[in-house]
Amino acid sequence: MLESFSVRIFTMYPRYSVRFVAFIVLFIVAIIYMSIDRPTSCLTWNDVDTDRTHNRHRIRKMNGDSNIRSFERIPGHDYGYIHNPRNTCRGDDDQQELVFLLFLVMSTPQETKRREAIRATYANESNWPIMKEGNIRTVFLIGDVDAHDYTIQDAINGEMYYYGDIVQSTEFVDDPVNQTRKILMGFRWVGVHCRHARYVIKIDDRSMVNQRALLKHLNRKNPFLHKFILGDVVTKVRVTRDKRNWDYIPREIYPNPTLPPYIIGTGYVLSPDLAQAIYQVSHRIPVFPNTDAYVGLCLQKLGIKLTKTVDIYFSKRIGYDYIGREAIDIFDRSIVVPYVPESKMYLTWRLGQL
Numbered sequence: 001m002l003e004s005f006s007v008r009i010f011t012m013y014p015r016y017s018v019r020f021v022a023f024i025v026l027f028i029v030a031i032i033y034m035s036i037d038r039p040t041s042c043l044t045w046n047d048v049d050t051d052r053t054h055n056r057h058r059i060r061k062m063n064g065d066s067n068i069r070s071f072e073r074i075p076g077h078d079y080g081y082i083h084n085p086r087n088t089c090r091g092d093d094d095q096q097e098l099v100f101l102l103f104l105v106m107s108t109p110q111e112t113k114r115r116e117a118i119r120a121t122y123a124n125e126s127n128w129p130i131m132k133e134g135n136i137r138t139v140f141l142i143g144d145v146d147a148h149d150y151t152i153q154d155a156i157n158g159e160m161y162y163y164g165d166i167v168q169s170t171e172f173v174d175d176p177v178n179q180t181r182k183i184l185m186g187f188r189w190v191g192v193h194c195r196h197a198r199y200v201i202k203i204d205d206r207s208m209v210n211q212r213a214l215l216k217h218l219n220r221k222n223p224f225l226h227k228f229i230l231g232d233v234v235t236k237v238r239v240t241r242d243k244r245n246w247d248y249i250p251r252e253i254y255p256n257p258t259l260p261p262y263i264i265g266t267g268y269v270l271s272p273d274l275a276q277a278i279y280q281v282s283h284r285i286p287v288f289p290n291t292d293a294y295v296g297l298c299l300q301k302l303g304i305k306l307t308k309t310v311d312i313y314f315s316k317r318i319g320y321d322y323i324g325r326e327a328i329d330i331f332d333r334s335i336v337v338p339y340v341p342e343s344k345m346y347l348t349w350r351l352g353q354l
Helices: 002-012 014-035 050-063 112-120 150-163 176-193 211-217 272-284 291-301 325-333 342-352
Strands: 081-083 099-106 135-144 166-173 199-204 267-270
Touching: 081 150, 099 176, 112 135, 112 150, 112 342, 135 176, 150 166, 166 176, 176 199, 176 272, 176 291, 211 325, 211 342, 267 272, 272 291
Parallel strands: 099 135, 099 199, 135 166
Antiparallel strands: 081 166, 199 267
16 A cells, blocks of 8 residues: 555655655765764874874863963973984984074064075075084974864975975964063074084074075184174163964053063074073963063173174065165165065075175
8 A cells, every 4th residue: 555655655756755865864864974983083193192292282272371471481392293303414424514604584483485484595505605613504493283184284294204304393383472481492403403513593494594694794714603693773762561462461561561681573683592591481471472582681681782783684674676776785784674575585695695
């Protein structure tokens, strides 16, 4: 009877019978698919502990602290690394090699094109004259990618495999409010892996080096300098107390109404021992997002007196529509040219290349 009834229904309503059968089939497929035990994430990283890394991402998301804005000491400052090119400043025989300049480039995971431009310009040792003082070395500092950004991390893994020049932390997500943690990671890396370099140059990936001015002003004759730093100094800046601002500093961390003198972070030169000292003294200073002011506070704690530079620039913006003698003079005095558009990075390098 049921069979004859279904036949009558399909005969009377052939158009609806096809839809009904299709609906039943899709419903059964959906039930089967939902019953399959599937992995919770796509594990595609080959050179890191994927389970531990993804669990860390999930925990960070559940705790709502992907950007870690709290004003707290970094627990032990024992940075873990996703990528650590520990042999950057060593030769093929694993012995220390002479390093004249080590560039610490503050980068971000997404800025692949800027890293490529830097590798083709000042990070390319063949673009420098042969110097008996040592070699030129470069590492890019980046933080961890946010949870589930597997495509970006895979691209970083590929860069590291090909170039071997990325220092990537597991301890903080790469975010504007975590730049202080990033530079502390870089200074710690210098102390462990490249403390024998003559000079360390901290530079943003949006800045470009004027090679001619840099080599003119760096002392290539004297032995290693100690507790040395050179850059554009800022003084008498009022502390931001508005919690809504990114550079807010609580009174309990720094009660004074004006910040200590600090160096603008677009680029500056320092000795490796000072980089290591800044990292060590940071254990006693709670971290806050204003990176330049934080480094200035560390320098104050170390008793380092900052003096303004004369006739050289590290942070003076140059407009590419400038013309005349004034523009040439500004560029010739600029060791670091900040805020360079991506399309102008190669041009800026060639203008200052020896």
